[in-house]
Amino acid sequence: MSIALSLGNNLTTGGIFKPTAVNNTSVNNVTDFAGIAGGATLVLLSTQTASASASISFTTGIDNTYDEYIFKWINCHPASNDSFQFNCSTDGGSNYNVTKTTTFFAAYHYENDSSTFLGYNINADKDLLNDYQTINSGVGGDDADNSCVGYLHLFAPSSTTYVKHFIARGQHISQTPYTYENYVAGYFDTTSAINAIDFKFATSNIDDGIIKMYGVVKS
Amino acid sequence: MGTITRTFANNITTSGVFKPNAFNNASFDNVTAVPSGAIESGGMVLLSTQTASGDASISFTSGIDSTYKEYMFIFNNIHPASNSNLQFQTSTDGGSNYGVTATTTFFYASHQENDGEAILAYKTNRDQAQSTDFIYLTGDNMEASASDASVSGYLHLFEPSSTTFVKHYMSNTDHVADGPYQQNNYSAGYFNTTSAINAVQFKTTSGNIDAGTIQMFGIL
Numbered sequence: 257m258s259i260a261l262s263l264g265n266n267l268t269t270g271g272i273f274k275p276t277a278v279n280n281t282s283v284n285n286v287t288d289f290a291g292i293a294g295g296a297t298l299v300l301l302s303t304q305t306a307s308a309s310a311s312i313s314f315t316t317g318i319d320n321t322y323d324e325y326i327f328k329w330i331n332c333h334p335a336s337n338d339s340f341q342f343n344c345s346t347d348g349g350s351n352y353n354v355t356k357t358t359t360f361f362a363a364y365h366y367e368n369d370s371s372t373f374l375g376y377n378i379n380a381d382k383d384l385l386n387d388y389q390t391i392n393s394g395v396g397g398d399d400a401d402n403s404c405v406g407y408l409h410l411f412a413p414s415s416t417t418y419v420k421h422f423i424a425r426g427q428h429i430s431q432t433p434y435t436y437e438n439y440v441a442g443y444f445d446t447t448s449a450i451n452a453i454d455f456k457f458a459t460s461n462i463d464d465g466i467i468k469m470y471g472v473v474k475s
Numbered sequence: 476m477g478t479i480t481r482t483f484a485n486n487i488t489t490s491g492v493f494k495p496n497a498f499n500n501a502s503f504d505n506v507t508a509v510p511s512g513a514i515e516s517g518g519m520v521l522l523s524t525q526t527a528s529g530d531a532s533i534s535f536t537s538g539i540d541s542t543y544k545e546y547m548f549i550f551n552n553i554h555p556a557s558n559s560n561l562q563f564q565t566s567t568d569g570g571s572n573y574g575v576t577a578t579t580t581f582f583y584a585s586h587q588e589n590d591g592e593a594i595l596a597y598k599t600n601r602d603q604a605q606s607t608d609f610i611y612l613t614g615d616n617m618e619a620s621a622s623d624a625s626v627s628g629y630l631h632l633f634e635p636s637s638t639t640f641v642k643h644y645m646s647n648t649d650h651v652a653d654g655p656y657q658q659n660n661y662s663a664g665y666f667n668t669t670s671a672i673n674a675v676q677f678k679t680t681s682g683n684i685d686a687g688t689i690q691m692f693g694i695l
Contacts, residue, residue: 263483264479264480267479267482267483268479269478269479269482270482271479271482271483271484271485271486271496271497272486272496272497272498272499272501272502273497273498273499273502274501274502275501275502275503275504275505276505277502278498278502278503278505278506279505279506280505280506282506283503283506297518297519298518298519299518300518300695328545328694330544330545330633330634331633331634331637331639331640331643333640363580363581363582363597363661363663364580365578365579365580365602365603365604365664366578366604367578367604367605367667368604368605369604369605372580372597372599372602373597374580374582374595374596374597400639401639401640401641401669402640402641403640403641403643404643405633405634405643405645406645407631425645427643427644427645427663427664427665428643429641429643429665433578434578435578435579435580435663435664435665436580437580437645437661437663437664464639466544468544470518
């Protein structure tokens, strides 16, 4: 009876629960507010951690759910001095060899202040080639505190109408040592849907580091 | 009470499950948290917003730790009291000292409003080679005399709590430079330390920051 009275006090005359009827404990068993978007515009889809890995691939989750995907790599450390690269796949990751045309320019600055540079690197761009695209050129691997970071935007990978554009910016420490900033952009020259992506160093393992994949909500 | 009970009963199915009309938005006014994962969270978590008002500097001395692998700072309409550049530095002692050794690059695209000059150039007097000085985020002095002139942009700081790696950052700002010029500035580099970075400070090369906001986000 006491409970009934308390319950009654928590109801409006229309039989609707008042705020006092529900508190944080009341929803402890609710594990999914499916109708609440949560205001997320950048959704973390996957995180992978390297540990002497030959490569890190994302073979699920790249579809038409999102019109833009963002990949971030944080403190990827090569087993030896090497360039960090990526490629895409249209067959779920069986082959990473999509034809691409790209641009690559960079800025660097030596720790001893002996040299600075801003310019286009014709050795790192692609003209209708299907091999891996460099996004950090010449990452130091011999020193334990050397690493590379960066982000890559991949636009509408599931489109079957348009080529697939990407924009990337990478920052790393090179062996000499100097700071090196990489600007890479271009398009995968295919109207097939891209559904997988692979990151690796050109010849050596990824000793350490993480790579995250985000989806950017459409609306 | 009887009327309420009958009305309430109408909000329950014969299986005893609440119908949608048992709750309205006000019913959950006192719910301020739900179990982790119950609501899809955003990839960016706003940790702090600071608004400048004649401040010598703006510092973030808490919240920078191993919780996030990446922190992003967004500058919105920073307006200086006098012609000056926006700079930043970091701290490994919670903000007691801002002067971590850094090597950086700086280049910018600059376009004069009267179309007299349009360039893309590396700017050697804005980079650093193993220096503990504050790091430039803008190329030429911001124009203070124009009340509508400001700088906006962002700064990514990667894994500041790492005790293994140097700490990389990348920034991009756009501002109205004295002239006036439009300048799009790119600065990047690393703090050459394996100590954890736990505070960040922003200031101008001279004078106060009259207005503007700086937000700090953690990236999940």
